[in-house]
Amino acid sequence: MKYVIGVDLGTSAVKILLVNQNGEVSNEVSKSYPLIIEKSGYSEQNPEEWVEKTKAGLAELIQQFDGDINDIEGISFSGQMHGLVLVDQNNEVLRNAILWNDTRTTPQCQEIYDTVGKERLLEITKNPALEGFTLPKILWVKEHEPELFERASVFMLPKDYLRYRLTGNIHMEYSDAAGTLLLNVGERNWSSEILESFGLTPDFCPPLVESHDLVGTLTPESAEETGLAETVKIFAGGADNACGAIGSGILSEGKTLCSIGTSGVVLSYEERSDLDFEGKVHYFNHGEENAFYTMGVTLAAGYSLSWYKDTFAKEESFDQFLEGIEEVAPGSNGLLFTPYIVGERTPHADSMIRGTFIGIDAAHERKHFSRAVLEGITFSLNESLEIFRSSGKTIDTIISIGGGAKNETWLQMQADIFNAKIEKLTSEQGPGMGAAMLAAYGCGWFPSLKECAQEFINTSKTYHPIPENVEVYKNVFSIYQQVYNQTKEMNDQLRAFRK
Missing domain, CATH: 3.30.420.40 (ATPase, nucleotide binding domain)
Structure with a gap:
């Protein structure tokens, strides 16, 4: 029997599912981590917590697995949206991640409207400027922590940083990028107009990939720490709501x-x-x-x-x-x-x-x-x-x-x-199952996500109006x-x- 792993990086815990070719959850592990709330309206996390707890969870999953680790073919990810992770030119984290439920950025939302215009912002990003999104967080750091921001080389979202730490490769996929207010949602590319409006460069944004794209394999260090094979395929994954929809x-x-x-x-x-x-x-x-x-x-x-x-x-x-x-x-x-x-x-x-x-x-x-x-x-x-x-x-x-x-x-x-x-x-199983399905599709188990869903998802009861x-x-x-x-x-x- 072949297997895939779905990793759901949530706000309070990481949930890891081991799923077989029939869509059955063979095992699951959850590891929690704390929020950092320095003052009212602030919500942060230490990205290192995500990495440590995910590696520990994967190691526990493998310790409990009595099959051949080479039968675990792929891993993909679901993650909390909008959170800002800033790294320097050596890809070292510069500060705690600012999360989706942080509300300190009301002035920056107004700055976005004043600079871009409400209608133009909706034309490009399809979404209003809300405190939860990523661009307001970037502008807050740029305004309040300018010396730190000068050292920032690239930004990532939570699950993308976690995936980078497991593979050594930096990418972002479209479903999560859509929640940054930097993506042209219709054209599916980073908006040069918005980047230029706020003095940001294209290099500040990670390369864009599809959710089912193969983006690497485990680093030797990650393989050793988790017990997984170095050859396991790593797929980009998706935002938690997108993965919840797939699942x-x-x-x-x-x-x-x-x-x-x-x-x-x-x-x-x-x-x-x-x-x-x-x-x-x-x-x-x-x-x-x-x-x-x-x-x-x-x-x-x-x-x-x-x-x-x-x-x-x-x-x-x-x-x-x-x-x-x-x-x-x-x-x-x-x-x-x-x-x-x-x-x-x-x-x-x-x-x-x-x-x-x-x-x-x-x-x-x-x-x-x-x-x-x-x-x-x-x-x-x-x-x-x-x-x-x-x-x-x-x-x-x-x-x-x-x-x-x-x-x-x-x-x-x-x-x-x-x-x-x-x-x-x-x-x-929600977003974790969606992540596992992206891995199953990426591994070639099914010709499409729709056909994967037909195999993995069943209705138990229907209610009619x-x-x-x-x-x-x-x-x-x-x-x-x-x-x-x-x-x-x-x-x-x-x-x-x-x-």
Whole structure:
């Protein structure tokens, strides 16, 4: 039996999957590492932690492997997007990596708009200037740490730095490069216009490759430290959301992913690079060659539910806490929740808006509040789907993963609110599986990623929209969409009382 390895470099841990030719996970290892938060709004990590923990995880995986290490043919990577790693001319790291969830760069986002223009930025990069992206981080270092920045030779993203340390070769692939605000997403090259606007040179950017491209083999040192063969093939990999899409089979027009974790994501496959969403949703290169995806984000999706449970029933399990929601009719007996408890991202990029319960009645019990929270999270995600559909997209099938796929009532709710068929997967491994699939495709196991997905990914259950529920939810959703504008001013006034 042949094997590949998928390495998912996340924000809190690296997860490593050993996957066989049938798409079965033979073993998995996870190693955590800390965040460095020096002050409010800052979020950094030491890149050396990624390297040490990944090598340790690979070594543990190999120690537990009772086959021939030469049967492990390939490794590929998924990684947290947007994080900035700066290295000098000797490829030595100059400072801690600044991560995707670091929010110190608001002035630099405005600088980008002032220099490039909002419309021109959207034309080139397909995305607005948000604090999470890489270019604002580069400009922050250039402004606040100029002597250090003078020594910077090239920038990398987290998984690309990890891969460099394993192979000695520097590359970046399109799906991660699309989240830097330096890539011309449609033309698939570094934008000379944006680079020149900020005094950056093309040499500052790594060579671009496809996600399935072979970019090297292990260095002798890395092979010795991990126990892997030096000949194992290393493939470029993809951004975590792109790999999550691949690992869920989002590889054809009409296929859409709903992933509910701490935040929530709806992501839809795109064949074209010329659609115009006016920056309301993200628009990135996919991990599949010459493909793209659009993505909307709810900042507090699963977090809204965990906040609600921990506030009112900390000791209960989620299953206990959600008991009775199936008895409540769609619309939660006139109770509405908006999940803006930490601000919102799509379609309202507003860090100051806050959540609401509206319509509280003496007849409401806990089960009504619980169902309203689930409905509110799903309504927020549906706003992104409506943006996709308004561009003419047909969305008929949605793969649901994460916390939203763990409750039968919530899965049916998604089918009814999204008015689409919802599919739950037999085995859900997310971005790590997508990385493994890129390695399998790169190794030549399959002629395409689509055919790999047909072998590796299976649906366990399908939920169809119930027409009468769809109609109810259309009416409630129209009320939900009014809440943001009608509560924005009140929330602004309430800011003075928040501590």
